[in-house]
Amino acid sequence: MIKIDKKITKFRVDKPTDAAPPKTAEERKLEVIERNKDGSNVIQMHEKLERPECLVGSTYKIKTPVSDHAMYVTINDIVLNEGTEHEHRRPFEVFINSKNLDHFQWIVALTRIISAVFRKGGDVTFLVDELKAVFDPRGGYWQPGGKFMPSIIAELGYVIEKHLETIGLIKRPEMDEHRIKMIQEKRDDYVARNKQQDAFSRGHYPDGAQLCSKCSTAAVILMDGCRTCLNCGDSKCG
Numbered sequence: 001m002i003k004i005d006k007k008i009t010k011f012r013v014d015k016p017t018d019a020a021p022p023k024t025a026e027e028r029k030l031e032v033i034e035r036n037k038d039g040s041n042v043i044q045m046h047e048k049l050e051r052p053e054c055l056v057g058s059t060y061k062i063k064t065p066v067s068d069h070a071m072y073v074t075i076n077d078i079v080l081n082e083g084t085e086h087e088h089r090r091p092f093e094v095f096i097n098s099k100n101l102d103h104f105q106w107i108v109a110l111t112r113i114i115s116a117v118f119r120k121g122g123d124v125t126f127l128v129d130e131l132k133a134v135f136d137p138r139g140g141y142w143q144p145g146g147k148f149m150p151s152i153i154a155e156l157g158y159v160i161e162k163h164l165e166t167i168g169l170i171k172r173p174e175m176d177e178h179r180i181k182m183i184q185e186k187r188d189d190y191v192a193r194n195k196q197q198d199a200f201s202r203g204h205y206p207d208g209a210q211l212c213s214k215c216s217t218a219a220v221i222l223m224d225g226c227r228t229c230l231n232c233g234d235s236k237c238g
Ligand SMILES: [Zn+2]
Pocket: 212, 213, 214, 215, 216, 217, 219, 229, 230, 231, 232, 233, 234
């Protein structure tokens, strides 16, 4: 404590000078490295990660029968630990572009939130299931190829899933040889029996095939009293 025994004749107010100077990108990067729990200097996805000037990405076109205009979904990725053995791609941001401005505010909100989740890091694959589970109360629509889309939002989920599969964040469940063979046999059998060769055009499923509850594709045929999906092989009788 300082005792003032002279008369105060002059004073000035100190401006706060202890505020830390803004951090450089490099300092922030170091902070992120420090924060990594495993003690390694591998950079993980983190919300404090600076956006690099340039990101790599993909744009997907969504054309639905419920809208006159196509939607373009761009997902940009950040490459972490480039050039090291820990190099991996993580989604960083998503943009949606459309001529249709009906749902503009919702689209903007959705893309901002999805981008924020991407940047938080951790497991972001749950987004796919959340979006795919959205049903349009007016009913969904059929994609060319016979896949049922419960809503445009769900289709966005499928797009993100496809993207995450491409960059290796989601593993596509592989069908074993036995199952692929079984589907092909059933298919051939069905064609032979129903003489419906024309029904299979360019990889599509026969007319009258029903919706598979497992893979949402109209590819379920009934043969010998047994329903079998020609797309994913789901069958009630083994
Ligand atoms: Zn199926």
